[in-house]
Amino acid sequence: MIVQALVFYMFAAIAVAGGVMVISARNPVHSVLFLILVFFNAAGLFLLLGAEFLAMVLVVVYVGAVAVLFLFVVMMLDINYLKLREGFLQYLPTGALVGLVLLVELGLVLGSWVFAPEAPAQLAAPTPADLTNTEALGQIVYTQYVYLFQAAGLILLVAMVGTILLTLRARDGVRRQNISRQISRTREESVEIRKVPTRGGI
Amino acid sequence: MADFVDGYVLPTAIIVAQILAIVLPLLVAVAYLTYAERKVIAAMQMRKGPNVVGPFGLLQPLADGLKLFMKETVVPSGANRAVFVLAPMLTFILSLIAWAVIPFNEGWVLADINVGVLYLFAISSLGVYGIIMAGWASNSKYAFLGAMRSAAQMVSYEVSIGLVMISVLLTAGTLNLSQLVEAQKTVWYVIPHLPMFVIFFISALAETNRAPFDLPEAEAELVSGYNVEYSSMTFALFFLGEYANMILMSGIMTILFLGGWLPPLDIAPFNWIPGIVWFGLKVALLLFGFLWVRATFPRYRYDQLMRLGWKVFLPFSLIWLVLTAGVLMATGWVPTK
Numbered sequence: 001m002i003v004q005a006l007v008f009y010m011f012a013a014i015a016v017a018g019g020v021m022v023i024s025a026r027n028p029v030h031s032v033l034f035l036i037l038v039f040f041n042a043a044g045l046f047l048l049l050g051a052e053f054l055a056m057v058l059v060v061v062y063v064g065a066v067a068v069l070f071l072f073v074v075m076m077l078d079i080n081y082l083k084l085r086e087g088f089l090q091y092l093p094t095g096a097l098v099g100l101v102l103l104v105e106l107g108l109v110l111g112s113w114v115f116a117p118e119a120p121a122q123l124a125a126p127t128p129a130d131l132t133n134t135e136a137l138g139q140i141v142y143t144q145y146v147y148l149f150q151a152a153g154l155i156l157l158v159a160m161v162g163t164i165l166l167t168l169r170a171r172d173g174v175r176r177q178n179i180s181r182q183i184s185r186t187r188e189e190s191v192e193i194r195k196v197p198t199r200g201g202i
Numbered sequence: 203m204a205d206f207v208d209g210y211v212l213p214t215a216i217i218v219a220q221i222l223a224i225v226l227p228l229l230v231a232v233a234y235l236t237y238a239e240r241k242v243i244a245a246m247q248m249r250k251g252p253n254v255v256g257p258f259g260l261l262q263p264l265a266d267g268l269k270l271f272m273k274e275t276v277v278p279s280g281a282n283r284a285v286f287v288l289a290p291m292l293t294f295i296l297s298l299i300a301w302a303v304i305p306f307n308e309g310w311v312l313a314d315i316n317v318g319v320l321y322l323f324a325i326s327s328l329g330v331y332g333i334i335m336a337g338w339a340s341n342s343k344y345a346f347l348g349a350m351r352s353a354a355q356m357v358s359y360e361v362s363i364g365l366v367m368i369s370v371l372l373t374a375g376t377l378n379l380s381q382l383v384e385a386q387k388t389v390w391y392v393i394p395h396l397p398m399f400v401i402f403f404i405s406a407l408a409e410t411n412r413a414p415f416d417l418p419e420a421e422a423e424l425v426s427g428y429n430v431e432y433s434s435m436t437f438a439l440f441f442l443g444e445y446a447n448m449i450l451m452s453g454i455m456t457i458l459f460l461g462g463w464l465p466p467l468d469i470a471p472f473n474w475i476p477g478i479v480w481f482g483l484k485v486a487l488l489l490f491g492f493l494w495v496r497a498t499f500p501r502y503r504y505d506q507l508m509r510l511g512w513k514v515f516l517p518f519s520l521i522w523l524v525l526t527a528g529v530l531m532a533t534g535w536v537p538t539k
Contacts, residue, residue: 003210029338056320064327068357075338132316134377
């Protein structure tokens with residue numbers, strides 16, 4: 001049990017330290033790399049809770065896909081690090097004020113917050129004992145709440161189609177490769193053999 | 203105290219021994235895969251290949267390793283030092299930790315976890331980091347271009363690999379790799395899922411940056427791609443990682459489609475041979491495929507590579523997934539516990 005507690009504190013401490021480094025690292029690429037470290041430690045915390053499916057999905061989705069795109073974009077940006085620090089003092093009061101307001105709000109919520117009476121009872125049995133948590137999640141998402149889940153998916157799909165529509169522009173003068181036309185070409189229509197008379201030309 | 207030794211020290215020692223038992227043969231396999239590659243391609247091109255160091259050139263991989271080991275590690279002055287050194291380490295570590303869940307034989311697995319397939323998918327989706335970090339930290343345009351290409355390529359082909367895996371999982375009804383192999387006792391999934399096997403093989407070539415999809419290191423245009431600034435052991439780690447990933451991908455294909463350690467027929471002469479030998483033979487067969495492809499096909503053009511991934515493999519594997527689910531539901535073959 002003590003090892004489990006130690007491991008928990010290790011993951012938690014690294015996650016928090018990584019989170020601090022994300023906002024304080026000078027180089028934005030380093031920030032993204034620290035963010036990945038935080039994701040990993042969050043996955044470790046999920047594992048400690050026995051939610052191995054969520055841990056793996058966190059790594060696949062956030063580290064394997066989202067953070068790669070982040071890193072992609074951040075690396076392509078041509079950032080002048082000195083310029084980035086320039087407005088620091090100017091924005092400091094505003095930023096500090098927003099941070100302070102958020103902190104006070106968080107404090108208020110935490111001070112007046114109680115568990116709903118039925119919540120602890122459900123906490124005790126997160127998944128039925130005879131199911132792996134992959135199956136338990138699958139039953140909830142794809143069987144019990146399948147229509148809600150599909151509706152959420154449709155909303156995302158509409159958002160995606162909207163984004164593509166807004167950014168798509170038809171450019172003319174672009175020559176594209178038409179693979180099926182290339183493949184369906186025959187020798188008869190593309191090659192013509194002619195006898196060229198000497199000094200005659202075609 | 204005895205409690206502590208029995209509870210923690212002994213299991214740790216056993217796990218460390220098991221890790222060594224997996225990693226050491228793996229590294230030897232990687233070394234001799236490079237030898238096999240040179241010999242196989244040489245045979246296909248009617249050359250001799252390495253034949254000077256040791257009998258039949260068998261000591262060539264050791265000589266190459268020693269050469270790389272003795273060289274000087276050069277860190278370019280414009281490089282981002284920490285990330286530059288971290289990248290090859292990451293590539294190598296990721297190519298090794300995936301082996302923790304691979305079952306070599308019945309019960310011969312380091313960690314028999316319930317989400318083995320997802321674990322493999324997660325680890326293989328991380329492989330791209332080593333390459334992007336290397337390309338960016340080198341602060342060199344060729345390295346960066348190579349890294350960008352590679353990242354786009356790996357992210358694209360992962361999508362179809364994921365869908366192929368889901369089709370197989372639906373048929374087996376488990377995410378555990380050992381149970382997945384057991385589920386193939388009646389028929390190997392390469393037979394019902396043959397088109398998926400082909401797609402997986404081609405995607406594996408793209409995922410490991412092998413020919414004909416070795417655009418990241420297209421030497422004619424990018425010098426050597428993401429690893430151009432690396433020398434000595436830092437380069438060797440990339441090299442080892444790439445070849446270990448090839449073996450890993452072959453291992454995954456063996457487990458998903460070729461029935462892992464199971465013999466082709468469960469009758470007398472076949473089931474005398476231990477499972478690990480079957481596993482090794484299947485992996486070797488697939489690796490030969492990797493080498494054969496390299497010696498045979500010219501490199502793809504970049505836009506055609508992207509087209510193949512997004513416009514051919516993705517729709518096809520999506521349709522196959524729906525088809526698999528439909529057939530399973532219609533015939534009542536849905537696996538139940």
